[in-house]
Amino acid sequence: MEQPGDTGCGVSYYEASVNDGAPFTVSSPYHPTWTEGTYTFKVRAVDGVGLQGGWSNVITIRIDITPPSGSISINAGATYATSTSVTLALSATDAASGVAQMRFSNDGSSWTNWESYAMARSWTLASGDGTKTVYVQFKDNADLISSSYSDTIVLDTAFPSPPTLLSPPNAANVSRRPTFVWSPAIDATSGISSYTFQLDTSLLFNSSKLIIVAGIITTYYTPDQLLEEGTWYWRVCATDNAGNVGPYSTPLSINVSPLTGLGGDIQTVFAGTDPVGFMTTGNIYDDSGIGFIIGHRAPPKLFFTKTDATYVNPTTGVPTWSGYTHLVTVGGRNANPTTRYDERKISKPLRDHPKDFGNLVS
Numbered sequence: 001m002e003q004p005g006d007t008g009c010g011v012s013y014y015e016a017s018v019n020d021g022a023p024f025t026v027s028s029p030y031h032p033t034w035t036e037g038t039y040t041f042k043v044r045a046v047d048g049v050g051l052q053g054g055w056s057n058v059i060t061i062r063i064d065i066t067p068p069s070g071s072i073s074i075n076a077g078a079t080y081a082t083s084t085s086v087t088l089a090l091s092a093t094d095a096a097s098g099v100a101q102m103r104f105s106n107d108g109s110s111w112t113n114w115e116s117y118a119m120a121r122s123w124t125l126a127s128g129d130g131t132k133t134v135y136v137q138f139k140d141n142a143d144l145i146s147s148s149y150s151d152t153i154v155l156d157t158a159f160p161s162p163p164t165l166l167s168p169p170n171a172a173n174v175s176r177r178p179t180f181v182w183s184p185a186i187d188a189t190s191g192i193s194s195y196t197f198q199l200d201t202s203l204l205f206n207s208s209k210l211i212i213v214a215g216i217i218t219t220y221y222t223p224d225q226l227l228e229e230g231t232w233y234w235r236v237c238a239t240d241n242a243g244n245v246g247p248y249s250t251p252l253s254i255n256v257s258p259l260t261g262l263g264g265d266i267q268t269v270f271a272g273t274d275p276v277g278f279m280t281t282g283n284i285y286d287d288s289g290i291g292f293i294i295g296h297r298a299p300p301k302l303f304f305t306k307t308d309a310t311y312v313n314p315t316t317g318v319p320t321w322s323g324y325t326h327l328v329t330v331g332g333r334n335a336n337p338t339t340r341y342d343e344r345k346i347s348k349p350l351r352d353h354p355k356d357f358g359n360l361v362s
């Protein structure tokens, strides 16, 4: 077997094989023009009479002419961040040589040192509320550097202002289902998302009566339930679109007394025999100004609407009145008369139980 350097017939030429393909004649040095990919290369000598030497060692050559491509996402693509501490999600690919390293910047010009590529990294945004951009570059194992990829997020670290409570005014006498109104809160960076309303009989807002309603997107709220009579306190705070919760407004008080102007008394006109009639004395009025209900409690309960609230003689549609205990009630009709009544203030028993005067009738 003739070898390169053979002094017999001498080396005539060399043959090479790429990727174990058909041998071809090469000269040394050999300058192939290869596209991106992975190649094996080996060479052998051929002497003057055509005898081939053995193949050389095989070398592997990876050609990489393409920088990596990738992407970056701040806080999983969230619109807002409430802290400069964020988490970056990185993704990069490089077909030929693989992604090796990455580096970061808050301004696109001043970069961190190169570090090993990873799919996540904690990061600190530049301080100051507003839109922030984070840039990343990737480098492959051929030292090719990608272009800059970036993502933006709005940094909002400031909580909203407290709303100003508008209505009912402080210490107002209100019906059992008042509507609370406040002015919009202000948030410069991300804007207001919603309000949280609190209502309690304690100024500390920690009693068992505490009502908390979150997620209110209007600047008013009407409780679902009728409030117990007495003094209540209410306050509102705002949450911005980034999730920052602002302080509560200074509380205001209300006095739940649905018939604040109710005066007079109930006078029984006919209590002994059917039909029963009754009337009130004094000037009776409701703070809603809508009207009055005059009725009686017995099975069944009936109501009679009367706007002058002076006298009613319910002779129509009344079942047998005898045999029951009747409590006559004069009350105001609240702002939603089709669904609810504030149905107490003055009550007076007829017939059997005069000692029940003043009890709740509803």
Ligand SMILES: [Ca+2]
Pocket (backbone or CB within 6 Å): 064, 065, 066, 067, 068, 094, 095, 096, 097, 098, 140, 142, 144
């Ligand atoms: Ca590459």
Ligand SMILES: [Ca+2]
Pocket (backbone or CB within 6 Å): 156, 157, 158, 159, 160, 187, 188, 189, 190, 191, 240, 242, 244
């Ligand atoms: Ca804010």
